Amino acid sequence: MSPRAERSFFACDAEALARRLLGQTLVRRFRGRTLRGRIVETEAYVGAHDAASHAYKGRMTERNRAMFADPGVCYVYFTYGMHHCFNLSCGALGDPQAVLLRALEPLDGHDVMRELRDREDIADRLLCRGPANLAKAFAIERSVDGVDTVTSDELYIELVRRRAPRSSSMGNTPRIGISQRAGAWRDKPLRWYLRDSRSVSGSR
């Protein structure tokens, strides 16, 4: 049985956590079942100076409060009138850094994920591909916002290894879906993914 990620695992900057999360396992308990997925794609939102971040200029609102919370706390937001996205807060308390989980490879609970996705016929590799699909397949919605993965039994990270993968096994590109309004921050390479995975979003 793998050890759970504790506070110290998340107490780093967003770029470090985005790499460190790749290959680890997200665990979700839902209606007596256990869902597990291998994290294969992440994005870093690096703090109050990041123009693409909901916490740009340090503004804290009811929606993004969890970005300022203790490292390891979930930040879940609702967008486009229909989708949820799942982040893990990091950095120190009060520092609004977070990592967006963009894709997982399903490990356990495929049948439950299919039900949640409302798609009987979908391929495994598409079940948790893309941030909104991932959230839906893991029953992650606004009620999960503020949950502490270090202490929760409903949602947490299992450590498969201690360190980030070799850089040769990771891809690194600009973040996806960032508008021109973010200026130079749109092009900064803050997205990482595992090259060996077929569940990564964006390209096929």
Add this chain to the structure above:
DNA sequence: TTCAAGATTTCCT
């Protein structure tokens, strides 16, 4: 109070 935009996905041509 009003309104534009959004860390997306899916279906259409």
Add this chain to the structure above:
DNA sequence: GGAAATCTTGAAA
């Protein structure tokens, strides 16, 4: 390649 779906948030008025 393009647009629709759908509604909350945050900023302006």
